Amino acid sequence: xxxxxxxxxxxxxxxxxxxxxxxxxxxxxxxxxxxxxxxxxxxxxxxxxxxxxxxxxxxxxxxxxxxxxxxxxxxxxxxxxxxxxxxxxxxxxxxxxxxxxxxxxxxxxxxxxxxxxxxxxxxxxxxxxxxxxxxxxxxxxxxxxxxxxxxxxxxxxxxxxxxxxxxxxxxxxxxxxxxxxxxxxxxxxxxxxxxxxxxxxxxxxxxxxxxxxxxxxxxxxxxxxxxxxxxxxxxxxxxxxxxxxxxxxxxxxxxxxxxxxxxxxxxxxxxxxxxxxxxxxxxxxxxxxxxxxxxxxxxxxxxxxxxxxxxxxxxxxxxxxxxxxxxxxxxxxxxxxxx
Amino acid sequence: xxxxxxxxxxxxxxxxxxxxxxxxxxxxxxxxxxxxxxxxxxxxxxxxxxxxxxxxxxxxxxxxxxxxxxxxxxxxxxxxxxxxxxxxxxxxxxxxxxxxxxxxxxxxxxxxxxxxxxxxxxxxxxxxxxxxxxxxxxxxxxxxxxxxxxxxxxxxxxxxxxxxxxxxxxxxxxxxxxxxxxxxxxxxxxxxxxxxxxxxxxxxxxxxxxxxxxxxxxxxxxxxxxxxxxxxxxxxxxxxxxxxxxxxxxxxxxxxxxxxxxxxxxxxxxxxxxxxxxxxxxxxxxxxxxxxxxxxxxxxxxxxxxxxxxxxxxxxxxxxxxxxxxxxxxxxxxxxxxxxxxxxxxxxxxxxxxxxxxxxxxxxxxxxxxxxxxxxxxxxxxxxxxxxxxxxxxxxxxxxxxxxxxxxxxxxxxxxxxxxxxxxxxxxxxxxxxxxxxxxxxxxxxxxxxxxxxxxxxxxxxxxxxxxxxxxxxxxxxxxxxxxxxxxxxx
Numbered sequence: 001x002x003x004x005x006x007x008x009x010x011x012x013x014x015x016x017x018x019x020x021x022x023x024x025x026x027x028x029x030x031x032x033x034x035x036x037x038x039x040x041x042x043x044x045x046x047x048x049x050x051x052x053x054x055x056x057x058x059x060x061x062x063x064x065x066x067x068x069x070x071x072x073x074x075x076x077x078x079x080x081x082x083x084x085x086x087x088x089x090x091x092x093x094x095x096x097x098x099x100x101x102x103x104x105x106x107x108x109x110x111x112x113x114x115x116x117x118x119x120x121x122x123x124x125x126x127x128x129x130x131x132x133x134x135x136x137x138x139x140x141x142x143x144x145x146x147x148x149x150x151x152x153x154x155x156x157x158x159x160x161x162x163x164x165x166x167x168x169x170x171x172x173x174x175x176x177x178x179x180x181x182x183x184x185x186x187x188x189x190x191x192x193x194x195x196x197x198x199x200x201x202x203x204x205x206x207x208x209x210x211x212x213x214x215x216x217x218x219x220x221x222x223x224x225x226x227x228x229x230x231x232x233x234x235x236x237x238x239x240x241x242x243x244x245x246x247x248x249x250x251x252x253x254x255x256x257x258x259x260x261x262x263x264x265x266x267x268x269x270x271x272x273x274x275x276x277x278x279x280x281x282x283x284x285x286x287x288x289x290x291x292x293x294x295x296x297x298x299x300x301x302x303x304x305x306x307x308x309x310x311x312x313x314x315x316x317x318x319x320x321x322x323x324x325x326x327x328x329x330x331x332x333x334x335x336x337x338x339x
Numbered sequence: 340x341x342x343x344x345x346x347x348x349x350x351x352x353x354x355x356x357x358x359x360x361x362x363x364x365x366x367x368x369x370x371x372x373x374x375x376x377x378x379x380x381x382x383x384x385x386x387x388x389x390x391x392x393x394x395x396x397x398x399x400x401x402x403x404x405x406x407x408x409x410x411x412x413x414x415x416x417x418x419x420x421x422x423x424x425x426x427x428x429x430x431x432x433x434x435x436x437x438x439x440x441x442x443x444x445x446x447x448x449x450x451x452x453x454x455x456x457x458x459x460x461x462x463x464x465x466x467x468x469x470x471x472x473x474x475x476x477x478x479x480x481x482x483x484x485x486x487x488x489x490x491x492x493x494x495x496x497x498x499x500x501x502x503x504x505x506x507x508x509x510x511x512x513x514x515x516x517x518x519x520x521x522x523x524x525x526x527x528x529x530x531x532x533x534x535x536x537x538x539x540x541x542x543x544x545x546x547x548x549x550x551x552x553x554x555x556x557x558x559x560x561x562x563x564x565x566x567x568x569x570x571x572x573x574x575x576x577x578x579x580x581x582x583x584x585x586x587x588x589x590x591x592x593x594x595x596x597x598x599x600x601x602x603x604x605x606x607x608x609x610x611x612x613x614x615x616x617x618x619x620x621x622x623x624x625x626x627x628x629x630x631x632x633x634x635x636x637x638x639x640x641x642x643x644x645x646x647x648x649x650x651x652x653x654x655x656x657x658x659x660x661x662x663x664x665x666x667x668x669x670x671x672x673x674x675x676x677x678x679x680x681x682x683x684x685x686x687x688x689x690x691x692x693x694x695x696x697x698x699x700x701x702x703x704x705x706x707x708x709x710x711x712x713x714x715x716x717x718x719x720x721x722x723x724x725x726x727x728x729x730x731x732x733x734x735x736x737x738x739x740x741x742x743x744x745x746x747x748x749x750x751x752x753x754x755x756x757x758x759x760x761x762x763x764x765x766x767x768x769x770x771x772x773x774x775x776x777x778x779x780x781x782x783x784x785x786x787x788x789x790x791x792x793x794x795x796x797x798x799x800x801x802x803x804x805x806x807x808x809x810x811x812x813x814x815x816x817x818x819x820x821x822x823x824x825x826x827x828x829x830x
Contacts, residue, residue, distance in 0.1 A: 018530060079446070081446065098486070102453065102458075103453045
């Protein structure tokens, strides 16, 4: 009898434990799920200032620059937003600047371009008392507080040195070498003109190349949707393809590389590209791209945010911040991998 | 607490089991209901932000339409409509976040708020310019406002999409929670129900087990097996009480059986003891036959009379007999006495005809006569005389046994009538008190027996008043007596 009572007692205790565990699971789980919703809100952070980062495209290059600018801003209680990039309507750069102005941002980082709409938008920003830092390309007669970019002439010289090295190798087997510079705009801006000028200077000043290597410009343009890639393809399908192609943007570099592979022109057309994306690095290692001139995107973004911060704090800022460039070729990438 | 429950009634125990399981299930239900209710409310509010944005967008449209209407027509209705829409929109703007947050929706709200403030300013300027009929100015303001309106609509649309995306995620989470709660609910219900059923079975077994044990014992007892033991039950409920009562009853039955066995044994011994009188009167019969064969007629008559006397004595005393039998017995007794004491006892009898068949208990008259001889006439100087009269007195038969002996004092009469005398007389007879009690018992009344005496040396009269109409008790006794006689004869 006692034994049975003991068993019953154990059974009741076990049953109560199971019940308690079940109830515990429900309470825990439901509370957890409900709290999980609220926690999304609590993790949000607020900032003191708000800058708009506006460029003409969403290339990896500008993405890297933006991330650098944003990360730098985090340290100064600044939120840098890639403004209007996720809006459903495909607004151009000028429109997005106008939206930023209407939104009352504290500063604007915008990519410069010789466009009147952009100028107009930037003037509106100035009228609203919003400081603007230009990146990529500087613009004249525009009320900007600073410009952050690479030294175009220095950049041109770097392209020129790379082009000269390839040309010399090619002249061992042929009489003349043709170097074509692909620019992203239909009408070259001041920066592009400076780059071409520097390339020509380097080529012409080399005795081995004098009179045997020519440098010309092929404006690809960015007016139509997907037009640049198609234009590059058409260009390389022409009968007389250049020996060396210098692509001045990341997009042009990838488009040229892809066209060379597709048209079986590897070894015929030597590419000197821009930027250091993984795809470009991979192409250099595969020796489809000879080399690439990459800009320090981290420095780029940091300078842009810093320029606005400095201006808002002190009312003054340096007019120009030069960003460093480096040449990426097979040996440098190999040593980078080794390190 | 447990002890109290153990000792409570079966009804209360069952109520306790039911209450416990009901409370558990009720609590579970309340808990699940509260959580599901909460989740449902959350679900209801999930898309509230989208609804609010929809209202906000409508409000913006209203401002724009009213402004456009006024700029077109300068209508009073439009200007009133404009101000109304303006106020409504302004109120809604104030509800938007103005934080620079890492959360994109809040940043969007902030941008919409800033753009909306600028937009309202432009519309206000346009309205003012319209009032001032400055066409170029209000066109310019309108164009700017229109441009901003486009941006705002895009932003609002984007914010709506963003909220919808977030809310959909929330909805899915809540939907999952609901599914999870449903699953757990089912699981817990099954668990609790199973546990409850097992608990009820165990507790019901605990309640019914002693009952089953008791039923088994009762079954064995019914089959005649009294050598069983009732399992003790600790609880003080109905089963405990029933168990204890049955135990007591079984003990009683066992004792009763034991007593009966002893009685039978005693009865057997009594029957064995009765063999001697039988042997005696059979022997006497043999002696009487021998005397007759030898021609000793007086010896034969005497021995026969003694034999008759003992045969009558050996008969079961409960069997009723007729008055004639009793008188015959008295005749025999007096005859024996007169042989023994050489005719000292004078004896007369006056029996009215037609009453010889009146039934009466056996051995009634002989003890009275014996008493009269022993205490009345034996010690008197003259001849002792005993007179028996039996006569009809309506519904009764009155029998009187009188003697002329020593008589009785008033106190002695009282003592006899109040049964303060001994059961047996000192000579081993049945005794007067015994006769009285048997008569009272059998006829159910006390006036059936009466002793009278005028005092010392004045003789004594015993009067019996026997109902003639027979007596049920006597008839019953007669039947019982017949059986006894049969059994005696069998001996």
